[in-house]
Amino acid sequence: MRKQDLSAPELRALGAVLLLAPVMRLYPARTAALAGQAAWLSPLLALPVLLVYGWLLRYLLAGRLPGEDAPALLRRALGERAGGAAAFVIGLFFLFYAAFTLRSGAQRFITTIFPQAKPTPFVLSMGALAALAAAGPIRALGRCGKVILPLLLLALGFVLLAALPSVRVDNLLPLRPRDALSALRGTSPSIDAVALVLFVSLFLSMPEEPGRFAAGAGWIALLCLQLSLLGIALVGNFGAELTASLQRPFFYLVRNLVFFQDVERVEALVVALWVFPDFLLVSCSLFACARCLSAVLKRPERPLAALGGAAAALLGCFLGRSAGSYTALSERIVPLVGMSLALLLPLCLLLGRWRKKI
Amino acid sequence: MLVIQTLGLDRSKSGVRLSLASTAGASDIQHPTRMQGDGPSITAAIETIRSGSNETELFCAHTSHVLIGEKAAEGGVGELLNYICRSPELRISVPMYIVRGATAGECVLSVGDERHGICDALDAVDGDIRLRGDGRITSAAEIAQDLSRRGSALVRAVRCIPSAERPQEDAAGGASQEQELKTVAADGYAVLAGDALAAFIDRENAVGVALLTGSAGLCELPVKDRNGRTLTLTLTDGSSRLRPVWDEEGALVGLEVDVRAAAILSESGEGLGEDYEQSLTALLEQELSARIAAVLTLERQLGADFLGLEERLSRTESARIDAMNEPFEEALEDLRFQVSVSGQLTHTGDLREDLT
Numbered sequence: 001m002r003k004q005d006l007s008a009p010e011l012r013a014l015g016a017v018l019l020l021a022p023v024m025r026l027y028p029a030r031t032a033a034l035a036g037q038a039a040w041l042s043p044l045l046a047l048p049v050l051l052v053y054g055w056l057l058r059y060l061l062a063g064r065l066p067g068e069d070a071p072a073l074l075r076r077a078l079g080e081r082a083g084g085a086a087a088f089v090i091g092l093f094f095l096f097y098a099a100f101t102l103r104s105g106a107q108r109f110i111t112t113i114f115p116q117a118k119p120t121p122f123v124l125s126m127g128a129l130a131a132l133a134a135a136g137p138i139r140a141l142g143r144c145g146k147v148i149l150p151l152l153l154l155a156l157g158f159v160l161l162a163a164l165p166s167v168r169v170d171n172l173l174p175l176r177p178r179d180a181l182s183a184l185r186g187t188s189p190s191i192d193a194v195a196l197v198l199f200v201s202l203f204l205s206m207p208e209e210p211g212r213f214a215a216g217a218g219w220i221a222l223l224c225l226q227l228s229l230l231g232i233a234l235v236g237n238f239g240a241e242l243t244a245s246l247q248r249p250f251f252y253l254v255r256n257l258v259f260f261q262d263v264e265r266v267e268a269l270v271v272a273l274w275v276f277p278d279f280l281l282v283s284c285s286l287f288a289c290a291r292c293l294s295a296v297l298k299r300p301e302r303p304l305a306a307l308g309g310a311a312a313a314l315l316g317c318f319l320g321r322s323a324g325s326y327t328a329l330s331e332r333i334v335p336l337v338g339m340s341l342a343l344l345l346p347l348c349l350l351l352g353r354w355r356k357k358i
Numbered sequence: 359m360l361v362i363q364t365l366g367l368d369r370s371k372s373g374v375r376l377s378l379a380s381t382a383g384a385s386d387i388q389h390p391t392r393m394q395g396d397g398p399s400i401t402a403a404i405e406t407i408r409s410g411s412n413e414t415e416l417f418c419a420h421t422s423h424v425l426i427g428e429k430a431a432e433g434g435v436g437e438l439l440n441y442i443c444r445s446p447e448l449r450i451s452v453p454m455y456i457v458r459g460a461t462a463g464e465c466v467l468s469v470g471d472e473r474h475g476i477c478d479a480l481d482a483v484d485g486d487i488r489l490r491g492d493g494r495i496t497s498a499a500e501i502a503q504d505l506s507r508r509g510s511a512l513v514r515a516v517r518c519i520p521s522a523e524r525p526q527e528d529a530a531g532g533a534s535q536e537q538e539l540k541t542v543a544a545d546g547y548a549v550l551a552g553d554a555l556a557a558f559i560d561r562e563n564a565v566g567v568a569l570l571t572g573s574a575g576l577c578e579l580p581v582k583d584r585n586g587r588t589l590t591l592t593l594t595d596g597s598s599r600l601r602p603v604w605d606e607e608g609a610l611v612g613l614e615v616d617v618r619a620a621a622i623l624s625e626s627g628e629g630l631g632e633d634y635e636q637s638l639t640a641l642l643e644q645e646l647s648a649r650i651a652a653v654l655t656l657e658r659q660l661g662a663d664f665l666g667l668e669e670r671l672s673r674t675e676s677a678r679i680d681a682m683n684e685p686f687e688e689a690l691e692d693l694r695f696q697v698s699v700s701g702q703l704t705h706t707g708d709l710r711e712d713l714t
Contacts, residue, residue, distance in 0.1 A: 115446045166451075170669065171503075176676040238450075238499055241506035246443065256451035256499070265419055 006142040006205040012219045014145030014204070018284060019197045019223055020152055021277035024250050025104050025330060027189045027227060028234045033244035035186025038179040040172060040231030042186035043224040049187065050194050050220050053346075057198065058213060060349035061206060063358040070203045070345075071295035077352020084296045086348055091292030093341050094203070095308050095315075098285035100334050102127050102316035105278035107326060112251045112271050123316040130279055131309020134286035135302045138205055141283055148276045155273050156226075159250075160233045162257045167236030190227050192335045194220065199342040200281075203288035286312060360391060360413040361420050363477040365448075366462030367438055368427040370396045376403035377425075377466035378416065381477040390475030392467050400441045418447040423480040424454045424498065425516070427461035431548060431555035435501070435513075439553070442498045450499040453484060455516045456548035458558055465518050469540050479541045483516060487544055491575020491593065492565040501550070508669070509687070510551045510662035512567065515558055517545040551662040559653060565593065566653035569617055569646070570665050573597040579621065581641045583634075590624040591642050594704065598650075602671050602678070603694070610682060612694035613667070615654070619646055620702045635703055642701035654695045661687050 006014065031039040064073045071090075075083030106122035133141060175183075234249045237256075243249045255267040290305035297304070320326030352358040366377035373396070380391045393411055397403030408416050424442070426435055435454075442448045457465050469476040487495050496514050504511035521539035547559040547567055559567060568574035574596035583589055596619035603612030621642050657665055668686040672679045682689060 112446055170673075174673050174676070176672070176680075178680065239503035239507060242450075242499060242503045245502075245506070252443075252450055256449050 005207055006138060008207045008215065010139075010142035010146055011201055011205055011207060012216075013149045014142050014280065014284070015197045015201045016219070016223065017145045017149050017152060017277050018200060018281050019193060019277075020156075020274065021101060021105075021281045022193045022196065023227065023230070024248060024274060025108070026335065027193055028230060028249045029244050029246060030189040030331065031186045031231060032235055032240045032249075034188065035182045036179070036240040037172060037235065038175050038183035039186055039235045039240055039243070040228050041175065041179075041183040043190040043227035043231065045183055046187035046190035046194070047221055047224045049191055050198075050224065051217055053191075053195055053342075054198060054216055054220055055213060056346050057202065058216065060346055060353065060358070061202070063353070064206065069206060069291060069295075071292050073352075073358065074345075074348055075295065077349050077355070077358045079357075083348075086344070087292045088296045090203070090341055090345070091289045091296070093337060094200075094285045094289035094292065095312055097334070097338065098130070098282045098289065098308065098312040099315035099319055100329060101278060101282045101285065102130075102312060103319045103326070104330060105275070105282075106316075107320070107330075108248060108251070108271060108274065111247060112255075113268050120317050124313050126275070126279060126282060127309055127313025127316060130282035130286055131306050131313070133279070133283040134290065134305035134309060138287060141280060141287065142205070145280055148280070152273060152276065155270060156230075158259075159254055159257065159270065160229055162259055163233040163237055163253055166256075167233065168239070169236070171236050171239045172232060189335075190224065192339050193227075194223055195342045196338045197223075199338075199345060200284055200288055202345070203291055204284055282312070359415040359417050360411070362416055362418045363421060364423045364425065364466060364475075364480060365418070365421050366425040366427070366457075366466040366476075367400070367430055368461045368463050369430045369433055372396045373398040374400050374403045375461075375463055376400060376407060377463040378404075378407060379466045379476045381475060389472050390470060390477065392475065394463055394467065400438070418445075421448055421452055422477070423484075424448075424452050425462035425465055425476075425480075426454065426456050426513075427463065428457060428459060428555065429461065431456045431513075431550070434553040435550065435555075436505075436553040439498055439502050439505070443502065448498075450502070451497045453480075453495045454498050454501060454513055455480070455483075456513050456555060457542075458515045458517045458545050458548070460518045465516070465542055469518065469542055471539055476542065480516075483542055483544050487514065490577050491573075491596075492568045492577035493544070493547065494568075504664070504666070505550065505553055508663050508666060510549065510556075510660070510664040512559075512664050513548045513550060515545045515548045516542045519543050549656070549660060549662065549664050551660055551664070556660050556662065557656055559656065563649045563652045565596075565646070566649035566651075567665065569596050569598045569619075569650055570615070570653060570667070574619075578624070579642065579645050581638075581645050583641065584637050589638075591621040591638065591645075591703075592624045593619060593621045593642075593646075595620040596646070600667065600670050602675055603696075604678065608678065608681065610679075610686075610689050610693065612696060613654075613671075615650060615695065615697045617646060617650065617697065617699040618702075619643075619699060620704045622705050623703060639701045639703050642703065643699040646699045646701070647697045650697050650699075651695065654697070658690050658693060658695075661690055663687055663690065 031042050035042045071087040074087050102123045106119035109122055110117050234243050237253055246252055251267055251271055254270045258264040286305050286308045289308045290301045293304050294301045320329045360380050362378045363381050364379040368375040375396050377394045393407045395403050395406035397406045443450055466476050469479050484495060487493055501511045501513055518540055521541040523539055546561040546564045548555055549557045565574050565577050577593050579591045579593055580588055599616045601614040602610055605611045663686055
């Protein structure tokens with residue numbers, strides 16, 4: 001393993017934290033809208049698709065050379081020019097994704113706690129922090145993920161446990177045969193979110209010894225289980241219709257909770273905790289962006305990461321300025337582009353295999 | 359800063375009339391605060407109150423009850439539900455009540471005295487509903503869920519009534535307050551069809567709602583025995599089972615409701631005997647049948663499935679319910695209801711027979 005690489009457990013911990021940012025923005029409401037009462041089943045049905053995706057990536061990456069990263073592999077698979085162009089497009093997407101994540105983090109603060117605030121201060125401050133982190137070594141981000149993951153899982157566990165008594169079973173059951181189709185339709189947000197995390201992870205670090213596939217498969221299964229439990233808590237409490245109508249049902253759920261009959265209104269604390277996944281997602285996106293652009297522009301990664309941070313913060317201030325444009329970005333454009341690129345990578349590598357280049 | 363705990367909503371000429379109340383503080387010198395203001399919208403009405411009060415801030419994050427006046431509810435509660443769901447301060451689990459026969463403002467401003475206000479009275483109502491087995495507290499989230507799922511919903515109703523508490527007498531023995539004290543009490547349910555108030559279900563029929571939506575617990579049933587004496591049966595347990603009746607063409611034509619109920623005898627006026635017990639059991643069955651039938655009749659009259667019968671039937675007969683040619687609400691119009699209650703008098707207290 002190179003000094004600058006993450007170990008497989010570090011990468012998995014980091015991925016689990018990264019997932020928590022897009023999941024809370026997108027997964028519950030979209031899944032409930034598509035799958036209705038069966039929303040909690042959708043992540044479990046998404047598992048086979050995600051396992052196939054994970055296995056495919058692993059199979060295709062087996063042909064890489066020691067120390068080779070994802071942009072270099074792309075260039076080898078498609079040739080210098082086409083591979084460089086693909087890496088450049090992916091790099092630009094990461095820059096855009098970092099900007100959007102900054103904007104959506106600000107939006108979460110605004111809609112849940114500070115309704116009169118403007119997004120700019122949130123975007124700029126987080127952008128500056130993430131730029132600093134992205135210009136540093138990836139191992140620092142990996143360690144950060146390992147430290148933060150237990151904290152976030154503890155908070156999530158507390159929320160889910162506290163929400164359990166108010167779950168209405170008739171919001172979740174019974175499931176009828178026609179619900180199977182709805183549940184299948186509802187798999188797309190789970191696939192979007194988890195596949196995007198897998199995709200980002202590949203551009204952060206590719207451990208030389210990735211371990212057995214079972215470990216990675218187990219990790220994907222745990223992520224899906226986590227999404228399913230979240231679905232049970234949210235749809236069980238609010239019903240599918242109301243969950244689908246809310247922007248951020250998870251934080252509404254937190255707002256409703258009363259712990260030990262005395263402690264309530266802890267949503268500010270939980271919303272603040274979600275700064276960590278945002279911070280890591282922006283930092284990792286900037287890092288991946290710098291890695292892709294550096295391979296194409298032949299410039300060092302660190303200054304590119306810092307520059308990318310500044311560009312993302314600036315772009316984030318102008319993205320989704322109206323409610324309609326933000327919704328379009330959040331619910332349609334970003335998932336669509338992200339999913340397309342997550343599919344583009346294995347397609348490029350498959351092409352490389354076919355050309356016998358990798 | 360004033361911590362608002364009860365929010366009352368009515369309609370006014372300018373649009374919305376909002377009444378806000380805080381509870382008394384821990385110290386004796388703090389009294390409940392009651393405020394009212396109008397505006398074209400809820401936000402504007404809050405701003406009117408804020409600018410007209412001496413408070414620097416009205417803190418609504420701990421609002422624990424929302425009241426809607428009867429007239430306002432007739433115009434629809436959608437605006438309020440949307441406001442609650444959008445607000446970063448209010449919780450969507452906040453209990454909502456519709457004030458029967460009065461405005462929310464009357465309740466907020468007139469209930470209580472210098473020590474207690476509407477917030478305390480509504481806390482007591484919550485406690486009462488939780489202890490009794492003939493209903494449940496309805497939250498804004500549940501109402502929004504039911505409205506979006508089946509187009510109708512049940513909301514707990516309250517009524518402004520004279521308080522059982524009497525004003526404290528002063529040293530001279532005269533009443534310290536001329537005015538009669540008022541409080542609020544749970545008074546059955548309001549039925550929303552669309553998002554507007556369509557009807558009320560009386561307090562005594564609330565047990566019918568409880569039985570048809572799941573199970574019922576502790577509640578009193580005053581009945582007249584065979585001698586015309588009034589006695590009280592206390593329902594301790596009850597549950598229902600629904601069975602759809604289909605015709606040969608697969609159309610839903612009827613609904614059989616089987617209810618099992620257990621009660622105890624709290625008060626009586628005749629020596630107890632097997633014969634008398636049987637007559638009491640028959641009375642229990644008759645009383646519950648009547649209350650359930652009243653609720654089912656209202657469901658049919660309104661053509662609104664506020665009880666969620668379709669969902670209950672779907673659990674056992676989903677394929678046939680899904681295959682129905684017309685929406686369930688339309689089928690309700692011609693539906694025959696058959697209610698059968700199987701009652702049981704579990705015990706009569708520690709008295710073997712009445713003393714006198």
